[in-house]
Every structure is written in C-alpha cells, then in structure tokens.
Amino acid sequence: MTEARPKFPVLVVDDSPVYRKLIEHALEDEAYSPLFAKNGHEALELYAKHGPPIVITDWMMPDFSGQELCERIRGDLQHQYTYIIVLTSISEKNNVVKGLAAGADDYLTKPFDPxxxxxxxxxxxxxxxxxxxxxxxxxxxxxxAHTDPLTALPNRRALEEWSGRQLRGAARHGYPLWVVHADLDSFKSINDTYGHDAGDQVLKEFAAILKEYTRASDICGRMGGDEFLLVLTHVDERHIQLTVERLREQFASKKFCFGGTNITVTASFGTCGFMGKEPPEFSTLVQQADRALYCAKRAGRNQIKIEFP
Incomplete structure (x- = not known):
C-alpha cells in the first residue's frame, strides 16, 4: 500500500470571509492544508509559526497591503522559498506590477474560477x-566538496575552514587548540606489494580509528594521500600526549591480512599547540605539526613528537 503524501500547507490571507470560504471550498478535496488569516499581522504570525510554502494574499487589507506582505516574506531568510500568489480585482490591475516587483510569483483576479x-x-x-x-x-x-570520497572524512578544504574558525575561538575564549599531523609509515610499500585495494583498506581503517578519538568539539580529516589531520580543543598538555599515544598504539595493534599474509602498519604523529590571544594562520600550525612529524619519522617512525606552545 502506497503511503499517502502529507498535505501541502497553504496560507490564505484575505479580510473577506466570503473569499476565505470560497478558497476553503476549492481546497477541501485537494491535497492541501489551508491556514487562514484576516489581515497582514495574523498572516505574519502564521507564517513565522508554520512556514507555509505557498501564500495566497489579497492586495487590499485593513492593516497593510499585499505588497508589504510580499516584501516582508521575501525578507524572511529563516524559511525556504515561498511561492506567493496575489489576489486583485480587475480594477486594480495596475497593482499587479507592484506585487510582482515586491516578490509575488503570480496573481489571480477576483472573482476567480476555482x-x-x-x-x-x-x-x-x-x-x-x-x-x-x-x-x-x-x-x-x-x-x-568538503568530504574525502574514500574515507568519508572531511577533506583539506573542510579542515581549513572549520579549524580557522575554531582557532579564532580559542584565542577569544582562552582554551588550547592542538593540531595533530599523522602520516602512515612506509605506506607506498603496501600499495606496491599488496595493491591499491589493500592500501585503501588501511586508509579506511586508520580513518575509522581517528573518528573514535574525535569529539563533537574536534575535527579529523584526510589531507591527501596517507596524511591525516586531527584538531583537538580543550585538552591540556598532559592529556594531549596520552590521547595521541593511545591513537598510535591502537592503530599499531591492528592486524591486516593481505594475500594470506598478516601484517601490521604503523603511523607517525607530529603535534603542535596554540594557547594565547593572537592566533596565527592555521596553515602556520599545520607547518609546525609537519616539522614535528618529520622529526618523528627521522627518529624511527611509529613515534610521537610534540611542539608545546
């Protein structure tokens, strides 16, 4: 059995009870759910509460005109697009142009055919x-545009946009922010030895582990290739080391089986932090984290190096 579509809300604005009743009769057997207002102020209250996608409004009303109602609805950016139909008498044809210019989409002359x-x-x-x-x-x-297709993590663009805002917030409110740059060790050899599907599996597994360590106030993403970034806030110096160490250990303990061979893969981590009132460019922190990552690689890989603020 096909599920019935919900009725489509329509706001009808007219000070004439006769025309409100005519429109009600026209809509009663159709897939519409009408709301009725006698004037512009009632209409705006109903519009703010229900956000009907279609509004039918008379041109002349006791408090303000259909033109003003159109302008107010068009100025409301809280709702999705609203289709506005203006009702006008034949003698008010010159007002049609005003209504359309004010934002109406269509008009209908009174008396109208249902x-x-x-x-x-x-x-x-x-x-x-x-x-x-x-x-x-x-x-x-x-x-x-903001998502890495392989891992479903935020991509570089999303990381930069989010982190730039968060960095300004850290400076304004005085909480620490950490950038963790991670790079898988000897990743090229995995692709060369076991194929790119194996490499993709490793990347997706590392991404899944990263997500586990990402709270609602943080972000993790893929920078490209086998490079990932984790941005953490509200973490002190002692706990940042513990957090990254747990991440390193969890990934290093993961077993992969490719072509009947069990292997482990490790990652190196470079971390830097910011704490202060004058935030640098986010790219500057990424460069600092990259330098720390380089030191971790030179020290033997599968290590963590931190530049404390």
Whole structure:
C-alpha cells in the first residue's frame, strides 16, 4: 500500500470571509492544508509559526497591503522559498506590477474560477518542489566538496575552514587548540606489494580509528594521500600526549591480512599547540605539526613528537 503524501500547507490571507470560504471550498478535496488569516499581522504570525510554502494574499487589507506582505516574506531568510500568489480585482490591475516587483510569483483576479485557482496553486507546488530538489542537490554538492570520497572524512578544504574558525575561538575564549599531523609509515610499500585495494583498506581503517578519538568539539580529516589531520580543543598538555599515544598504539595493534599474509602498519604523529590571544594562520600550525612529524619519522617512525606552545 502506497503511503499517502502529507498535505501541502497553504496560507490564505484575505479580510473577506466570503473569499476565505470560497478558497476553503476549492481546497477541501485537494491535497492541501489551508491556514487562514484576516489581515497582514495574523498572516505574519502564521507564517513565522508554520512556514507555509505557498501564500495566497489579497492586495487590499485593513492593516497593510499585499505588497508589504510580499516584501516582508521575501525578507524572511529563516524559511525556504515561498511561492506567493496575489489576489486583485480587475480594477486594480495596475497593482499587479507592484506585487510582482515586491516578490509575488503570480496573481489571480477576483472573482476567480476555482479551477484556475487550483491550477495556479499547482504551478506553485511544482515550483516549490523544484526549489527543494535544487536545494537538496546543492547541499549534496556542498557535502561532496568538503568530504574525502574514500574515507568519508572531511577533506583539506573542510579542515581549513572549520579549524580557522575554531582557532579564532580559542584565542577569544582562552582554551588550547592542538593540531595533530599523522602520516602512515612506509605506506607506498603496501600499495606496491599488496595493491591499491589493500592500501585503501588501511586508509579506511586508520580513518575509522581517528573518528573514535574525535569529539563533537574536534575535527579529523584526510589531507591527501596517507596524511591525516586531527584538531583537538580543550585538552591540556598532559592529556594531549596520552590521547595521541593511545591513537598510535591502537592503530599499531591492528592486524591486516593481505594475500594470506598478516601484517601490521604503523603511523607517525607530529603535534603542535596554540594557547594565547593572537592566533596565527592555521596553515602556520599545520607547518609546525609537519616539522614535528618529520622529526618523528627521522627518529624511527611509529613515534610521537610534540611542539608545546
């Protein structure tokens, strides 16, 4: 059995009880859920509360005009796109241009045919559905632009945007921020010996372990290749060493089986911190963490080096 679609909310604004009743009758057997307002102030209250995607408004109202209502709805950025239909009499045709210029999408002259009203509402619904689909796809594209496709972690762009904001917050509120730069040891040999699918499996496993150590106030991501970044906040000097050490140990203890051969893979970690009132560029901290990572590699790999602030 097909699940019924929820009714589509429509806000009707008209000081005439006759026209409100006419519109109610036109919509009662259709897939719409009408809300009714007698004036502009009632309309704005209902709009703020329910956010109906379609608004049908009379041009002349006791408190303010349909033009002003259009302008106020268009100025509300809290809701998704609203399709506005203005009702006007034949003698008020010159107001149609004003209404459209104020943000209305369509108009209907009084007295109107119920069939034409439904047809114009149908156009509005198709337009709203199209807007929602575009917004959904734009959101998906935005997520894709900020996500590493292999590991589903934030990518370099997302890391830089988030961390730049967090770094300013750390300076403003006085909490520490740490940048942990991780690099898998001898990763190229895994690809060369066991193939890229094996290398991808190692990367995804390391990403999964990173996620375990990432709280809501932190972020982890893939910089590219076998390089990852973890940004931690509100952690003191003693606990940053313990946190990164647990991460190193957990990954080093992980067993991989490729082609019947069991292997372990390790990672090296370079860490630097910031604590102060004048934040550097985030890229500067990444460079410092990279220098610490280089020291960990030179010291024999599978190690942690920290530059304390």
């Amino acid at each position: 069939g034409e009203l439904l047809a114009r509402i149908g156009v509005g619904r198709r337009t709203i559905d199209l807007h929602r689909e575009i917004e959904r796809k734009n959101k998906l594209l935005e997520e894709m």
